[in-house]
Every structure is written in structure tokens, then in C-alpha cells.
Amino acid sequence: MNWIKVKIDYFSNTLEETKSKLINMFEEIGIKQIEVIDYFSDNSLDYNINFKKKSEIWSIIGYIVNNRFSKLKLNIISDKLKEFSLDDEEFMYEIYTSECSDDDWKDEWKKYFHTVNITDNIIIKPSWDDYEASEGETVIEIDPGMAFGTGTHETTALCVEFLEKYVPGKKKLLDIGCGSGILMLIGKILGVEKVVGIDIDSNVKDVVIENFEKNNIKDNYEIIIGDLVEDINEKYDLVVSNILVDVLTELLENIEKTLEKGATIIFSGIIKDKEEEFLRKTKEHNLIEIDRNEKNNWVSLVFKYN
Known part of the structure; x- marks a missing residue:
């Protein structure tokens, strides 16, 4: 299956609230395949152990099936973003699109999905990360694949x-x-x-x-x-x-x-x-x-x- 990857970089004074609105925007048109990237940009400096800065630009990525409805969905996204910017003067965004296949989409997860503590006792890790559990921790290995x-x-x-x-x-x-x-x-x-x-x-x-x-x-x-x-x-x-x-x-x-x-x-x-x-x-x-x-x-x- 072929997909259109839609990446929105955004800034606002209320980043968490804006993130919820953008997720809801994607979900309202049936797009569940999303990635949310908080804090870090693609700048290698953000990942340097000696210089870990908090980025003011956050990103959200959605994947649209590339079919006859994809143009309509892209237009809806564009119109919604314009509405958000009219409602909030501090909301700024840039939108990018690119085409990708199933294999490309699966590989994208590896850039952003790493071991996380979901609760104090439950750890979620992808297969490409190594993690040694502490006493009392339950480690669950999961890869999203195409789901x-x-x-x-x-x-x-x-x-x-x-x-x-x-x-x-x-x-x-x-x-x-x-x-x-x-x-x-x-x-x-x-x-x-x-x-x-x-x-x-x-x-x-x-x-x-x-x-x-x-x-x-x-x-x-x-x-x-x-x-x-x-x-x-x-x-x-x-x-x-x-x-x-x-x-x-x-x-x-x-x-x-x-x-x-x-x-x-x-x-x-x-x-x-x-x-x-x-x-x-x-x-x-x-x-x-x-x-x-x-x-x-x-x-x-x-x-x-x-």
C-alpha cells in the first residue's frame, strides 16, 4: 500500500492543547496512523548528551492512504490549520508532504519510538532497543508494524x-x-x-x-x-x-x-x-x-x- 506522509511543525503558547487539537483533526477524518514528536527537532544538537535543548517547535505526522480520497483529506487538513491560525494568533505552522510505501512507514517508527515507562512498573520497548529491567519492572516488547x-x-x-x-x-x-x-x-x-x-x-x-x-x-x-x-x-x-x-x-x-x-x-x-x-x-x-x-x-x- 502507498501512503502520503503529512508532517506539521507547529508552535503555540499552549503546545499541549494544540497537540490535542491536531490529533483530533487527524482522527476526525479517519487518520489513526500518527506520530507525535514533542520537544526534539531533527537537529543533531538536540540529541547530543552534552547539549540537550528543549525545542519550541513540536511536530505531528499523519499517514494518509494514497487513493482518490487523499486530496480531499489534504484539503481538509489545510483548511483546519488555517482556522486554527485565525483563532489563535500565536499558532504558527509549516506543513510538508511526501509519498511513502508500507516499508518506508514501518521504518519511520524507528526514528521516534524508543523504550518508555508507561507506569512505574510497566516498560514498553521496541525490538531495536536494549533494556535491562530493574526489580519489580515488567518489560513488554512491542513493534507497531502497520497497526x-x-x-x-x-x-x-x-x-x-x-x-x-x-x-x-x-x-x-x-x-x-x-x-x-x-x-x-x-x-x-x-x-x-x-x-x-x-x-x-x-x-x-x-x-x-x-x-x-x-x-x-x-x-x-x-x-x-x-x-x-x-x-x-x-x-x-x-x-x-x-x-x-x-x-x-x-x-x-x-x-x-x-x-x-x-x-x-x-x-x-x-x-x-x-x-x-x-x-x-x-x-x-x-x-x-x-x-x-x-x-x-x-x-x-x-x-x-x-
């Missing part, structure tokens, strides 16, 4: 924190929109007996299998290619979904078919401005809020199924 999800985004980190808290005692986990399988994998390593992931992206299956093999997990997991919960026929005591809030709202219509009595549900990917509206919808589906956390304008919510 979305490295664990470095705030929404994923929030999910992982809640998984650590709510996994004990759970037997079956369902990850809706599983991407690279990172949340399935963490759930399994934390002690869930069986984990199942579903995703609409056909690239996901091979990526998830490869990531489970990297971590020496050979059974009690399953990947389903499908839309939300259409092809789910079992019930689960733990369900997690880290996707766009508009898609989460759509998911609510059928979420109950997947839930055991008393199940725990973790939702993430919710922009703070849309939290109140989403909470109103959850009350229509027998979900009782039991926990909440937020990072940089992103919110994660936990519910009990009544």
Missing part, C-alpha cells in the same frame, strides 16, 4: 494504569479497536486468562500475533477482524476500548451484549470537552462510573456494568 499503537500516547498510558488497577481477578478481556495488541498483551501479562481483540484494520492480525510471540505468549488469545462488536458472541468481565469518543458513543449502543454482570469497562480517547456529553450517554446503557483520570486534556473513564 496503530505504541503505548506512548496519553490515552494508552491511562488505559494501562487502569489495567494495573482492575485486572486482578479478571478472567476474560476484550479490547475493542485493539491495534497493535498492546492492551491485550498487557492484560495477559498482568494475569487475565484469555484476551480477545477486535479491529477493523486487516493489518492487525499479523502484527498482534508477532507481538505476542515476541513476549513468549502462545495461547489463550484471539484476534477478530470486524467492526466494533458486530462479530463478538461471548461475554467478558473486563472490556477496554481506546478509540475516538464519537466511535465510543456509537459503541455504547451494542456494548451490553459483550458484558458479564458486574463487568468492568475502561474507555479512553475522550477529549475533555466531550466528556460530559459522553457520560450522559453511558447512563442510558446501565454503566455506572467508578473511576476517572486525565492527562493533557485526554480523559479515561471506568465503569461497572449494573
Whole structure:
């Protein structure tokens, strides 16, 4: 498959808020394949151990499938950026595009994705990094391949924190929109007996299998290619979904078919401005809020199924 790589370098007085707006801009037109680069530029001085400066220019990179709709999506991005600059006099940006293939896209991750502490105890590392675990740390090796999800985004980190808290005692986990399988994998390593992931992206299956093999997990997991919960026929005591809030709202219509009595549900990917509206919808589906956390304008919510 061929892609168009869209790179936006930007500056504003509220970099974190601007980053959330740009991520949301990409996601609103269906672009999940994104990289967010905070602080560092491509200048080699930024990486010199004796001179590590914090760059005021941040970047976000999105990948658009190069087809007959790509020009429309590029026009939408251009129009949105112009809107942002009219609303915020301090917002400045430059946009670049280039064509790339699947192999080019996979190699791009290696420039920016390195070992990170997702929580105090869970470390995510790609296969190309070496890392020696300290006592009490759990190291999970994961490569995104052609699927979305490295664990470095705030929404994923929030999910992982809640998984650590709510996994004990759970037997079956369902990850809706599983991407690279990172949340399935963490759930399994934390002690869930069986984990199942579903995703609409056909690239996901091979990526998830490869990531489970990297971590020496050979059974009690399953990947389903499908839309939300259409092809789910079992019930689960733990369900997690880290996707766009508009898609989460759509998911609510059928979420109950997947839930055991008393199940725990973790939702993430919710922009703070849309939290109140989403909470109103959850009350229509027998979900009782039991926990909440937020990072940089992103919110994660936990519910009990009544």
C-alpha cells in the first residue's frame, strides 16, 4: 500500500492543547496512523548528551492512504490549520508532504519510538532497543508494524494504569479497536486468562500475533477482524476500548451484549470537552462510573456494568 506522509511543525503558547487539537483533526477524518514528536527537532544538537535543548517547535505526522480520497483529506487538513491560525494568533505552522510505501512507514517508527515507562512498573520497548529491567519492572516488547499503537500516547498510558488497577481477578478481556495488541498483551501479562481483540484494520492480525510471540505468549488469545462488536458472541468481565469518543458513543449502543454482570469497562480517547456529553450517554446503557483520570486534556473513564 502507498501512503502520503503529512508532517506539521507547529508552535503555540499552549503546545499541549494544540497537540490535542491536531490529533483530533487527524482522527476526525479517519487518520489513526500518527506520530507525535514533542520537544526534539531533527537537529543533531538536540540529541547530543552534552547539549540537550528543549525545542519550541513540536511536530505531528499523519499517514494518509494514497487513493482518490487523499486530496480531499489534504484539503481538509489545510483548511483546519488555517482556522486554527485565525483563532489563535500565536499558532504558527509549516506543513510538508511526501509519498511513502508500507516499508518506508514501518521504518519511520524507528526514528521516534524508543523504550518508555508507561507506569512505574510497566516498560514498553521496541525490538531495536536494549533494556535491562530493574526489580519489580515488567518489560513488554512491542513493534507497531502497520497497526496503530505504541503505548506512548496519553490515552494508552491511562488505559494501562487502569489495567494495573482492575485486572486482578479478571478472567476474560476484550479490547475493542485493539491495534497493535498492546492492551491485550498487557492484560495477559498482568494475569487475565484469555484476551480477545477486535479491529477493523486487516493489518492487525499479523502484527498482534508477532507481538505476542515476541513476549513468549502462545495461547489463550484471539484476534477478530470486524467492526466494533458486530462479530463478538461471548461475554467478558473486563472490556477496554481506546478509540475516538464519537466511535465510543456509537459503541455504547451494542456494548451490553459483550458484558458479564458486574463487568468492568475502561474507555479512553475522550477529549475533555466531550466528556460530559459522553457520560450522559453511558447512563442510558446501565454503566455506572467508578473511576476517572486525565492527562493533557485526554480523559479515561471506568465503569461497572449494573
